[in-house]
Amino acid sequence: MLEPLVGVGPLRFGMNPDEVASALDGAIAHISQGLGEGTGWGHYTDRGVTAVYGKDNNLVAVAVDAMDGPLVRLGDIDLIARPPSQVRAELQQLAFRENVSVHLNWSGDPEIEAWGISMGAAQEQGRTADGPERYVQRLDTMVTEALLVGPELAKNPFESEPVSQWRDVRDEPPHPGIWPVRAEQERQRWDWTPLKSVGPLRFGMKPQEVAAALGEEPTTRHGRYSFGSPWEGLGQWILTEDRFDHTGVSAHYASGFSRPPLSAPSPFTGGPDRRSSSRASS
Structure with missing residues (x-):
């Protein structure tokens, strides 16, 4: 469960890397940068999450993978590994009921400062049919992922220095939040x-x-x-x-x-x- 601006699952914003590893049952960050040295990040491959740490070596953000991350819930909304349009519609409905503002982030997905949520999407992956030569391949759908942050990063999650060290999107062209498919007769x-x-x-x-x-x-x-x-x-x-x-x-x-x-x-x-x-x- 996501507790907005407080934590997600067993993780609490403000934890240090040792506390995060312990909360994740001793998980090891197989891919990391600056972990334990202040500002940095660690990707816990076995859990499908990336922990981002601020200058005081405290947890400020958690990125949840679309394919192998935990299935995070906000109230009765499943946030991860679902069609982006469905999650967007449900978040907008909940935000309207709670009188909370919804903005678009750099990728055109919902970003909600009051809840510390910045949604994203990734290509769904799947394995071929059973056999000796099974391999992972792209499927025809996109599924949701999320960046969940504490209060200090809630206003601009992807523009903050700790997050930009993990994933720098400043050179990515901003997406308007729509998918403008031109009619076939106009192509x-x-x-x-x-x-x-x-x-x-x-x-x-x-x-x-x-x-x-x-x-x-x-x-x-x-x-x-x-x-x-x-x-x-x-x-x-x-x-x-x-x-x-x-x-x-x-x-x-x-x-x-x-x-x-x-x-x-x-x-x-x-x-x-x-x-x-x-x-x-x-």
Whole structure:
């Protein structure tokens, strides 16, 4: 059970790492950073939770995995491993009854300061049919995960330093909280020639050629600075990705010191319908 701003299950905000391990029946943090040294975090693989610690080495946040974390409940609402739309609707109904505000976090999922909840979603995983070659594969559904925090982080959980050291989402494009799927009759029809082209885009195009082929300017651009010589500091800014919201694709560029950016297009939600073919259509 979640006790908002107090704790979840056997964990209480303010615990130190030893107390957390003891509360989790001696669980070991198999993946960690700065654990026991003040600000840091530890992922308890066997329990499906990540504990985040503040500067005083006290527990300030608990992240619950979608696939193998505990099934946390808030009142009569199951928060974990469920369709995001169902959890969102139930949280909004409860918040309305309790006169509590619901906001959207960086991923477009519900965030409720009064309860220290920031929801998320992950691709559901499952195993193939029984047999000697069983392996994990992605399923066709998304299921919920959650970041649960104490009072000091409740206002902006993912913008706080302890949480950002565990999962830094500052470079992630913010999601508006909707899934804008364009109607099929409004989509362009593109042919895909494997390893050569998709629609009007050819692998190897330069950014200017990509924009010209799509007939629109990039909505957003992402890049990085190369490292120059020690006495020069940062080198030239290098473009790595262009997003074209009208067409519904993003172009990813490979570049280096000896060559300009070259592109590899990929569709995102609401983009064109790609059809595989042996050659590009005329």
